[in-house]
Amino acid sequence: MEYLWQITSILIALIIFIIEIVNKFQSKKANKKRLQLFKRFKQVTLVLDHIKIDGLHWQENRPVDIYDNQLDPNGSKFNKQAHLGGYHKQKNLTKFKSTLQIPIHYLGQEYTYNTQLPVEHTILRMKFYQHKTLPIYIYPTSPITVEFALDFTCLNLPNVGLMTTPIYNIKNT
Numbered sequence: 001m002e003y004l005w006q007i008t009s010i011l012i013a014l015i016i017f018i019i020e021i022v023n024k025f026q027s028k029k030a031n032k033k034r035l036q037l038f039k040r041f042k043q044v045t046l047v048l049d050h051i052k053i054d055g056l057h058w059q060e061n062r063p064v065d066i067y068d069n070q071l072d073p074n075g076s077k078f079n080k081q082a083h084l085g086g087y088h089k090q091k092n093l094t095k096f097k098s099t100l101q102i103p104i105h106y107l108g109q110e111y112t113y114n115t116q117l118p119v120e121h122t123i124l125r126m127k128f129y130q131h132k133t134l135p136i137y138i139y140p141t142s143p144i145t146v147e148f149a150l151d152f153t154c155l156n157l158p159n160v161g162l163m164t165t166p167i168y169n170i171k172n173t
Contacts, residue, residue: 041138055124098117131155
């Protein structure tokens with residue numbers, strides 16, 4: 001019986017290992033495909049020192065489970081009975097938001113894109129200092145309009161990836 005248990009645990013570990021390898025391979029394949037897609041577009045480089053960053057952090061009192069995972073009180077899994085593994089207590093959680101003002105220079109004109117990222121501003125500044133530049137891909141949507149895609153994937157931040165700007169009218173020179 002013990003021998004069967006050992007074989008089962010080895011098989012489970014092997015299956016998990018194979019799944020991890022397949023996931024990494026698919027992630028690399030998706031990144032390669034994304035890069036090939038963007039190679040068709042014109043690219044300019046943004047110097048990250050030119051981005052204005054304003055940071056904000058605040059405290060929110062939110063319900064959490066026994067493992068301190070945040071719960072949504074409006075969600076279907078929210079349960080106010082602690083013995084059923086749902087709601088446990090209220091806890092103060094720190095939330096972050098960074099507001100970015102990004103100047104994009106294209107065809108001798110400057111376009112300003114304002115956005116927000118759910119990252120603490122000090123971490124964002126450190127990442128910007130490390131990377132120095134950021135690729136911006138340009139989609140000419142029509143002869144008089146343009147749209148930009150900012151590739152934040154190089155920063156390796158969770159929930160931050162490729163961002164597209166609104167469509168801008170090309171300014172007359």
